[in-house]
Amino acid sequence: MRTTKSAIFVITLMLIFSILIANVTNILNHEDSYIVGGKTKEKHFSSRRAIPQITDTVDNLIWFLQISDIHISIFRENSRITEFREFCHLTLDVIKPTVVLATGDLTDAKTPDNIGSQQNKGEWEFYKDVLKEANVLNKTIWLDIRGNHDNFNVINFESPQNFFTNYSIQGKEHPRSYLYQIEKNGVLYSFLGVDACLKPGPRRPFNFVGLLDNQEIDEIKLLIEKVEESKSDHTVWFGHFPTSCIISQSDGIRSLLRTLDQGMVYVCGHLHTLGGLVSNMYTLQKDGFLELELGDWKDNRRYRLMAIDHGLISFTDVGHREWPVVLITNPKHALFVIPEKENIESIANSTHIRILAFSMSKITKVQVNIDETGWHACIHKNGPLYVLEWDPSIYRRGLHHIKVFVKDELNREKTISQPFSLDGTRLSFELLPRIALMGNVSIIFKGVFYVFLVLLLLPIISYRFTHKLVIQGKMRKPVMRKGLLKSWIRKMWVLSSIDRLFWPIVLYPIYLSFGPWSVGYIIEDHIGIVFPWGTFVNGSFLPGSFTYAYGTLQLLALQLQVLILANGVDYRFRYHVSKPGLKKSFWAHISLNLPFAMLMILQIIMAYLFWLAYGTMAFVLGPLRTWSVILTGVLWHIALTLPEKCTREAAMVWNTKSEISIQTDDNVNDSNVN
Known part of the structure; x- marks a missing residue:
């Protein structure tokens, strides 16, 4: 009998352990490599045009910013508002993004004791006033969307507590999920926002996970149809909740994101670097799109610079007041290549290395070093674009490293390094980010x-x-x-x-x-x-x-x-x-x-x-x-x-x-x- 009891206990533990292992294995069992040259599934580009060769022109290039979890509060840490004002005034003036994605938790919505939760009109007034004072709408296209904090204690859209409608940029016209399209140099870019806030929105703590009910899923499907009908070239999904934190009543959020062939990336916030455990939370979902969670503005003062350059999407996460800001768009970072969405052969056939560099003062030097073979000066083309002619055939095999050095007139310097590959060699994403973003x-x-x-x-x-x-x-x-x-x-x-x-x-x-x-x-x-x-x-x-x-x-x-x-x-x-x-x-x-x-x-x-x-x-x-x-x-x-x-x-x-x-x-x- 003793043996029977022990066996039952061991079997129970094994069952629990097996379930956990099965879930982790399902996350990790993901293809981390691909083969170019006809064997990979290349992106099906829009019939509007063909992607031209990557050279030294500014065509087929767009850059934009993301900021998330601002948590404007009238009760604590005034520097959140002060530095957010700096971001809207100075950072936007320097980077001049086409679009800014503000992905939720615009306000803190907590009571003075930091425990209770309710919408605070004063916080929303600060948010609106900062954007107005900075003349943001004349600088860029500001696409904001709700987070769970913006939905605390909101029974419905008609509620007097629903300040998002009247105090945000997009709330009056787009109270929930919406689509915004921009055409630049003959290329159509779509930005599709997913609002997964609970409806109605309870107070904290039972307002942590998002929900897409059948009605909202149908609305998103209509937006997807508009993207397809418009023959959009590139689509960027954005929202507050990571896909792991969204419950769906029918079609899962990831299956919706998979629907669009040109849907390259889903950017979000919400998890705040998991209390510092995961400072960079990125993964390539099995459904073929990148998911990039951005560390919060609230405590870490982070924002993200992104660019779509000749169909390749690149990004870098930046700390506020860190200058210069540098982003290599070609050759693309090997970790973030999207085999089913991007044509990796375009890197192998390119003629120039391409770099975006921004600073508060004039940039005086941009240099490139590949595989420690010596520094080479880049040429400034237009705006933030710097280029260097190269021969990619030298780097056809294996993993290589490109290093970029940037210096401005005030002797502020930035050196960044990233791996790249032309034959499909890739790196693996870290375990914790994969579990956080690919799980449920x-x-x-x-x-x-x-x-x-x-x-x-x-x-x-x-x-x-x-x-x-x-x-x-x-x-x-x-x-x-x-x-x-x-x-x-x-x-x-x-x-x-x-x-x-x-x-x-x-x-x-x-x-x-x-x-x-x-x-x-x-x-x-x-x-x-x-x-x-x-x-x-x-x-x-x-x-x-x-x-x-x-x-x-x-x-x-x-x-x-x-x-x-x-x-x-x-x-x-x-x-x-x-x-x-x-x-x-x-x-x-x-x-x-x-x-x-x-x-x-x-x-x-x-x-x-x-x-x-x-x-x-x-x-x-x-x-x-x-x-x-x-x-x-x-x-x-x-x-x-x-x-x-x-x-x-x-x-x-x-x-x-x-x-x-x-x-x-x-x-x-x-x-x-x-």
Whole structure:
């Protein structure tokens, strides 16, 4: 029987591990190389024109900027607004982009305590005023779109909280997804924005993952048809949420992006470099397009320079006030080649190296060095374009490195280096960015929740089952040496044998797996009901996703609760079995009750934060947070006041003094008094 129980436990762990491995393998099982010269799937260029040879002209070239997660706030860090004003005044004047993509979270929308969330008119006024003062609309085409912060506490488009409509550039004409097309030098460029904000938009924290309902998907399909009918040459998708953070009710977001042959890249924000863990979050999706997440303006002051040069897309992420800004457009960076969207042979057939260089003062020097063979001066052609004639046949095989040095009149210097390849040799994207962008956070959040649920319930249920078998004489009690392991096995075993503790410990986590978790004002003056699998509010259903991540924190607290209760129950058990009872010193009482006190403080803080986020009703009618505090206190009181009759069954198994020896519990500093 012992073998059977162990086998079940091992099989369960193997199943969980296999699921995780399968998902990671699915992400990593991606072709990282391709072959040129007729064997790769080349881009099907528009019938409007053929892509000419890459030479030294400024034709077939466009450059634009992306800025994301600005988080304009009137409560904290005024430099966000000050430096955003500098970006709109100075950076745009220097770079002169054709387009600026502002990909969401334009405002912070947090309350002064940094916990609650609601739209703040003052923040939107700052956003609008900065753009107006900088005369942005006369400098460039500003394409902004909403992020989840811009949607906090917004019940619908007619809501007085929906400031995006009146204070953004595109909001009045394009409140959701939209298409903007630009023709330059006979080349048609399409910029297709995807708005995946929840509809309606709850307050934080249940507003982290985006959603494309069937209505929005149909709207995007209409935009795709317009792109195809116009025979657009190049399409850039943009939005706030990475594709991994978007739930779709029918066609997945990636399948929509795959629809357009000329859809080269999807740029987004939202993840903020994952707290600094992933500073550069890029990947090539299996559906054949690049996905590029941009680090935030809020904390990192980043923006992105992008260019489409003769059908090849290149980019660089730049820190604010970092000059010069340099981008090599030919030869393209080997990591970011898009085999199904770009004709890589155009690099092999090109006549010139091409570089875009910008600075606050006049650029005096641009030099190129390939494979450390010496520096060569570039020629300035027009605007930011610098070129150098080259013979690409020298670099036909393998991976090579190009280095560019740029200097301006104020002696500010920038040196960049990137690999390139003409025969299909490529590099692999880093693991964490691939997982973050190619995965599905909804599945991950849900999977982690249920894994922790199993890890919480499986041990105590196993001990309960084993205990019953031992009592019935169908199984022998495990024989182990004295020590810390045996001590904690006894503690968990005793806890599982006491009905008044076992059933609440088991049933409450099971309840959390289906809910409801809370009832309260989820959005404005609208009462909603939160379940782990979704939220009902104002006649709408928002599928659960981040709710599972939120619930996982509660399961972690419950895991601590089980360990603390096991320690308390074991103390009471030994009190009854070791007659006339145990007397504990002052420090022993502290060591027994301190973990419980710390757990209670933690749960009270989490309940308080929930109250700040959703109000009094949600706090009172909150089984997830508030009621768990009460349950924890009640169970601890039960554990420390258990009558002897409740421990008799456990004593039938753990009934010898050697098994409950105080020597195995030095951590509580008990002492027997005869």
